[in-house]
Amino acid sequence: MERSLCTLAAVIFLGGFFDAALTDNTTTEINSLSNNNTTTTTTTAESVTVQPQDHSRDRPTPTAAQRKLPTAAGRDKQLDTKNISQDSEEEESNNKEEETDDSKKEAKKTELDCPPLGLESLRVDDSQIQASSYQRTGLGPHRGRLNIQSGIEDGDLYDGAWCAEYKDQHQWLEVDAMHLTLFTGVILQGRNSIWSWDWVLTYKVQLSNDSVTWTACMNGTKEAIFEGNQNPETPVLGLLPVPTVARFIRINPQTWYSNGTICLRAEILGCHVDDPTDIYSSEQEPGSKDALDFRQHNYKEMRKLMKSVTEECPDITRIYTIGKSYMGLKLYVMEISDNPGKHELGEPEFRYVAGMHGNEALGRELVLNLMQYLCREYKKGNQRIVRLVTETRIHLLPSMNPDGYEEAYKKGSELAGWADGRHSFEGIDLNHNFPDLNNIMWDAQETAADKSKVSNHYIPIPEYYTQEDAMVAPETRAVISWMQDIPFVLSANLHGGELVVTYPFDCTRDWAPQEDTPTADDAFFRWLATVYASTNLAMSNPHRRLCHYEDFQAYNNIINGGAWHTVPGSMNDFSYMHTNCFEVTVELSCDKFPHVSELPIEWENNKESLLVYMEQVHRGIKGVIRDKLTKQGIVNAVIKVEDHDHDIRSATDGDYWRLLNPGEYKVVVWAEGYFPSVRHCRVGMEPHPTICDFTLTKTPIQRLKEIRAKGGKIPQDLQLRLRALRFRKLRASTKAINQRRMSERVKQARKARSA
Numbered sequence: 001m002e003r004s005l006c007t008l009a010a011v012i013f014l015g016g017f018f019d020a021a022l023t024d025n026t027t028t029e030i031n032s033l034s035n036n037n038t039t040t041t042t043t044t045a046e047s048v049t050v051q052p053q054d055h056s057r058d059r060p061t062p063t064a065a066q067r068k069l070p071t072a073a074g075r076d077k078q079l080d081t082k083n084i085s086q087d088s089e090e091e092e093s094n095n096k097e098e099e100t101d102d103s104k105k106e107a108k109k110t111e112l113d114c115p116p117l118g119l120e121s122l123r124v125d126d127s128q129i130q131a132s133s134y135q136r137t138g139l140g141p142h143r144g145r146l147n148i149q150s151g152i153e154d155g156d157l158y159d160g161a162w163c164a165e166y167k168d169q170h171q172w173l174e175v176d177a178m179h180l181t182l183f184t185g186v187i188l189q190g191r192n193s194i195w196s197w198d199w200v201l202t203y204k205v206q207l208s209n210d211s212v213t214w215t216a217c218m219n220g221t222k223e224a225i226f227e228g229n230q231n232p233e234t235p236v237l238g239l240l241p242v243p244t245v246a247r248f249i250r251i252n253p254q255t256w257y258s259n260g261t262i263c264l265r266a267e268i269l270g271c272h273v274d275d276p277t278d279i280y281s282s283e284q285e286p287g288s289k290d291a292l293d294f295r296q297h298n299y300k301e302m303r304k305l306m307k308s309v310t311e312e313c314p315d316i317t318r319i320y321t322i323g324k325s326y327m328g329l330k331l332y333v334m335e336i337s338d339n340p341g342k343h344e345l346g347e348p349e350f351r352y353v354a355g356m357h358g359n360e361a362l363g364r365e366l367v368l369n370l371m372q373y374l375c376r377e378y379k380k381g382n383q384r385i386v387r388l389v390t391e392t393r394i395h396l397l398p399s400m401n402p403d404g405y406e407e408a409y410k411k412g413s414e415l416a417g418w419a420d421g422r423h424s425f426e427g428i429d430l431n432h433n434f435p436d437l438n439n440i441m442w443d444a445q446e447t448a449a450d451k452s453k454v455s456n457h458y459i460p461i462p463e464y465y466t467q468e469d470a471m472v473a474p475e476t477r478a479v480i481s482w483m484q485d486i487p488f489v490l491s492a493n494l495h496g497g498e499l500v501v502t503y504p505f506d507c508t509r510d511w512a513p514q515e516d517t518p519t520a521d522d523a524f525f526r527w528l529a530t531v532y533a534s535t536n537l538a539m540s541n542p543h544r545r546l547c548h549y550e551d552f553q554a555y556n557n558i559i560n561g562g563a564w565h566t567v568p569g570s571m572n573d574f575s576y577m578h579t580n581c582f583e584v585t586v587e588l589s590c591d592k593f594p595h596v597s598e599l600p601i602e603w604e605n606n607k608e609s610l611l612v613y614m615e616q617v618h619r620g621i622k623g624v625i626r627d628k629l630t631k632q633g634i635v636n637a638v639i640k641v642e643d644h645d646h647d648i649r650s651a652t653d654g655d656y657w658r659l660l661n662p663g664e665y666k667v668v669v670w671a672e673g674y675f676p677s678v679r680h681c682r683v684g685m686e687p688h689p690t691i692c693d694f695t696l697t698k699t700p701i702q703r704l705k706e707i708r709a710k711g712g713k714i715p716q717d718l719q720l721r722l723r724a725l726r727f728r729k730l731r732a733s734t735k736a737i738n739q740r741r742m743s744e745r746v747k748q749a750r751k752a753r754s755a
């Protein structure tokens with residue numbers, strides 16, 4: 001809706017610039033306009049209110065029935081590895097009309113929308129923002145940026161808005177666009193604070209070419225009054241009745257929340273206008289040389305893009321699904337490997353997971369960009385990519401929380417606010433939804449007589465978590481099941497809203513809100529985090545300002561998760577405690593949902609990091625553990641590295657990967673029924689792993705046991721059996737939940753039909 005308004009306004013202003021066909025748009029909320037008001041001064045007495053164009057407040061939360069996809073229900077499978085083409089065609093035929101409609105709208109949108117100047121993305125520098133007055137430095141004009149976050153306390157240098165010193169109608173926040181700009185709109189938000197409630201109810205807008213003479217923004221013959229906010233958090237868009245070319249823009253509050261004062265966060269929408277007299281005007285917009293599909297992809301568009309990548313590169317790609325969201329959207333994974341669909345002996349498995357917080361949308365787009373990029377560069381014969389794809393099995397999950405993303409996407413990158421779409425449809429924060437295995441291990445260590453006897457890895461999922469009524473999201477269940485099926489070695493979990501890489505543990509000991517909580521692999525995790533952070537162009541830029549209120553540059557843009565803030569039940573901790581996989585969290589950008597115009601720059605910021613991080617899966621030692629007699633691989637052998645209190649286990653074929661920094665290591669391998677084997681393995685500086693194979697000899701007792709077993713008794717490692725059992729239980733309860741939900745839907749449908 002707000003898009004078409006902008007369309008109309010731009011058409012009127014630019015006259016013949018745009019295709020006349022667009023004027024059949026019948027939006028009537030704007031009166032007939034003239035652009036002949038450049039001489040009007042701010043002293044115009046009469047004023048007319050411009051209605052806010054934000055519809056997020058009055059849009060009811062869709063019910064489950066409204067949002068249900070036609071073919072999503074009823075075919076729940078835990079690991080549906082069916083090719084995408086089949087089922088997407090079914091769905092596509094249902095939605096074909098809707099889809100062409102969508103793409104038409106999309107085309108119009110990108111053609112005519114003016115992007116944000118970048119108060120939120122920090123593209124607009126602090127020096128470009130001025131104000132009539134401000135209460136103190138922490139509430140200065142540079143804090144008047146959309147979605148900026150304050151610290152816990154008020155009163156420090158980093159509060160959550162610009163706040164004027166005086167409560168009168170002469171206060172303003174001014175932005176210098178640095179170039180002639182076609183201003184089209186203002187987005188306003190109140191102050192971010194736990195303690196203070198402040199927002200602006202109505203405001204005027206003034207424009208200037210020199211910041212001396214100001215012109216009021218008019219609505220016909222009257223000065224326009226814009227509707228501002230009704231609460232501190234919801235961003236509200238105000239479109240200028242007549243888009244106007246100028247260099248400077250002022251937001252001039254008129255009324256504000258009665259118990260508060262004049263505080264606001266803002267974004268300005270405007271298109272760069274070519275100006276031959278401006279020497280900076282011809283500056284090239286920063287972008288990317290890679291011709292990738294840079295736009296926000298909703299669920300259908302994401303699926304389409306993934307499908308197009310498999311069509312472009314059928315030999316190295318495969319799409320599979322690992323489950324479904326609560327609303328029935330599939331969790332699609334793109335596999336990229338020289339032998340898709342197969343685990344090859346000794347080849348490590350890597351994954352990127354994006355979008356577990358649905359509104360942190362950049363990761364999703366970067367992962368989609370990465371698919372396209374890997375496919376094309378592989379075809380071109382880019383040696384680095386060919387090597388990566390040949391030696392690694394890469395899995396890319398662009399959207400772990402598609403329901404949340406769709407919610408944020410509907411509001412759009414500027415109006416989704418800071419939290420809309422973060423949680424799953426059921427309201428679950430997926431990054432707190434994994435079983436907390438840390439405390440189970442720590443408790444066991446505390447009560448154990450001999451600490452070294454307590455398992456330091458493969459901690460089983462606790463009983464309570466596998467119950468059918470446990471608050472476990474289907475998205476979480478799907479990812480756990482995926483983690484248990486594939487012997488992942490390395491992963492990163494892509495988030496947004498900050499610029500920092502965090503590494504486990506995320507959960508602190510003894511429930512401390514904030515405390516450095518290192519794992520036994522702290523050195524390697526710090527290396528991993530550093531690899532990403534130091535190659536990321538945004539993070540490593542020494543001139544960048546901090547995103548919100550925390551200065552991660554002081555720590556080279558990496559931090560232990562617990563040292564930032566404790567997160568019990570995080571995906572990273574679970575991955576490390578329950579499987580062999582090492583995982584870090586990347587906070588990709590200050591802005592959780594960057595505007596489409598930022599996507600090429602963000603790709604450039606992250607391209608090298610995404611590649612070099614994947615290459616880290618080829619570090620440390622790897623090898624195959626075999627039975628000396630039969631030469632068969634031994635599954636579930638335990639690989640212990642001396643002085644590293646975290647073991648890992650071999651995969652089905654006996655292959656293993658142990659990530660380690662350069663150094664000399666004493667490695668002990670042990671498996672049930674075998675004599676342990678010891679080797680010294682050296683890891684060098686070169687970017688490939690040291691091969692350390694082991695052959696194990698069966699113990700006589702084991703042989704005896706096996707002979708006896710032929711008579712009917714089957715000895716088993718109790719711990720492993722327990723793990724398998726619980727896993728099976730979790731799957732069974734997932735299935736039961738899905739069946740129950742299905743039958744409820746059928747019942748509801750019947751009821752609806754009979755009513």
Ligand SMILES: [Zn+2]
Nearest residue numbers: 357360495496
């Ligand atoms: Zn997040």
